[in-house]
Amino acid sequence: MKILVINAGSSSLKYQLFDMDDNSVIAKGLAERIGMESGKLTHKYGENTKQEYVVETQFKDHTSAIQLVLEALVDKDHGVIADVSEIGAVGHRVLHGGDKFTASCIIDDACKQAIKDCIPLGPLHNPANLMGIEACEAVMAGTPQVAVFDTAFHQTMPPKAFMYGVPMKYYKEHAVRRYGFHGTSHRFVSGRAIEVLKAHGQKADKIIVCHLGNGSSLSAVVDGKCVDTSMGLTPLEGVLMGTRSGNVDPAVVEFIANKEGISVTDTLNMLNKKSGLLGISGVSSDMRDVNTAANEGNADARLALDMWAYGIRKYIGSYAAAMGGLDAIIFTAGIGENDAAGRANVLKGLEFLGVEVDEEANKVRGKEAMISKPGSKVVSWVIPTNEELAIAMDTLELTASK
Numbered sequence: 001m002k003i004l005v006i007n008a009g010s011s012s013l014k015y016q017l018f019d020m021d022d023n024s025v026i027a028k029g030l031a032e033r034i035g036m037e038s039g040k041l042t043h044k045y046g047e048n049t050k051q052e053y054v055v056e057t058q059f060k061d062h063t064s065a066i067q068l069v070l071e072a073l074v075d076k077d078h079g080v081i082a083d084v085s086e087i088g089a090v091g092h093r094v095l096h097g098g099d100k101f102t103a104s105c106i107i108d109d110a111c112k113q114a115i116k117d118c119i120p121l122g123p124l125h126n127p128a129n130l131m132g133i134e135a136c137e138a139v140m141a142g143t144p145q146v147a148v149f150d151t152a153f154h155q156t157m158p159p160k161a162f163m164y165g166v167p168m169k170y171y172k173e174h175a176v177r178r179y180g181f182h183g184t185s186h187r188f189v190s191g192r193a194i195e196v197l198k199a200h201g202q203k204a205d206k207i208i209v210c211h212l213g214n215g216s217s218l219s220a221v222v223d224g225k226c227v228d229t230s231m232g233l234t235p236l237e238g239v240l241m242g243t244r245s246g247n248v249d250p251a252v253v254e255f256i257a258n259k260e261g262i263s264v265t266d267t268l269n270m271l272n273k274k275s276g277l278l279g280i281s282g283v284s285s286d287m288r289d290v291n292t293a294a295n296e297g298n299a300d301a302r303l304a305l306d307m308w309a310y311g312i313r314k315y316i317g318s319y320a321a322a323m324g325g326l327d328a329i330i331f332t333a334g335i336g337e338n339d340a341a342g343r344a345n346v347l348k349g350l351e352f353l354g355v356e357v358d359e360e361a362n363k364v365r366g367k368e369a370m371i372s373k374p375g376s377k378v379v380s381w382v383i384p385t386n387e388e389l390a391i392a393m394d395t396l397e398l399t400a401s402k
């Protein structure tokens with residue numbers, strides 16, 4: 001069966017078409033500048049999706065973007081399937097499922113209403129995700145669709161982990177609490193980690209997944225279930241990220257707003273978009289650029305790297321305490337999978353927990369590998385994430401019997 005995975009943003013739409021016989025990606029691409037004067041579709045196909053076909057055109061809305069994606073998929077020159085009917089189901093990434101969704105679900109009216117009800121919690125993403133869903137309904141009527149939520153995996157957190165210490169009425173009236181994000185990645189990676197650890201005769205009861213990319217979050221996973229995670233009501237909370245500050249004293253918001261004469265919204269925008277690695281280094285939000293600058297002697301870039309690693313290390317320590325022990329630390333996403341120095345920097349100082357990094361093994365990039373010494377009490381692994389495949393697998397599971 002072929003499954004189309006869609007990640008719809010407000011003005012863009014990413015897609016991947018999977019052949020679930022061997023979980024391979026047979027085409028993928030991006031429709032950009034939807035709703036603007038000039039749009040662009042970049043469609044990749046062929047062996048290892050290396051060939052590229054670009055169309056410059058106007059997309060009136062998400063429906064016209066999906067329409068063009070489907071045309072590209074069946075095109076006689078650049079297509080990969082003979083007919084749209086070969087697509088057995090569509091899986092959609094949806095940012096916020098609030099506390100309504102603990103797992104992925106088949107999209108029906110009730111599901112769409114629940115996604116709408118979560119718009120106050122995901123004001124930028126959920127409406128865009130819905131546009132993607134409705135666009136597919138319009139052009140692929142009858143093809144089952146599935147919603148996969150970024151928040152769902154974290155719904156097993158106990159109240160002591162997800163509540164904020166603010167008056168109860170804000171939780172009861174406005175659902176203010178920690179939700180956590182990157183859940184599809186944390187679920188996929190922790191699931192794979194448990195399989196791999198067990199296959200190597202290693203304990204996998206208490207693990208920490210470090211999803212370190214542009215956006216970063218950690219989760220504490222006990223017996224396969226999330227018990228805590230670092231992102232909160234929004235993805236701003238937690239560790240230092242590419243452009244997000246992560247944790248700050250909330251009073252910083254009012255203080256900076258007053259000093260600079262800017263609004264709370266502008267201040268939060270600064271914390272989301274101009275802070276983190278970018279804000280501290282002044283160089284870039286991209287870890288590779290910050291690494292280069294630090295290696296060239298840029299002190300602010302070095303500080304950004306130190307803050308990044310120190311913050312993650314503190315979370316690892318606190319989650320080890322929260323779980324009452326630790327069996328494994330798992331690294332994933334762009335930085336976690338590729339940045340050996342970054343990983344070593346995070347793990348440095350955790351020897352007291354029984355973490356022993358193997359320098360040679362830690363050179364690995366983008367591949368599943370153990371990076372701790374054999375016999376290390378707490379093992380460390382790199383496990384590549386694949387959120388799109390996880391969405392496709394859920395979609396297959398929920399629709400295969402239909």
Ligand code: ADP
Nearest residue numbers: 212213214215285286287288333334335338339
């Ligand atoms: P997103 O959150 O956008 O999905 P990714 O998971 O793709 O992000 O991660 C992007 C980050 O990974 C960037 O900061 C990038 O610099 C970093 N990265 C990718 N390759 C390397 C590398 N070889 N060394 C260090 N950082 C890397």
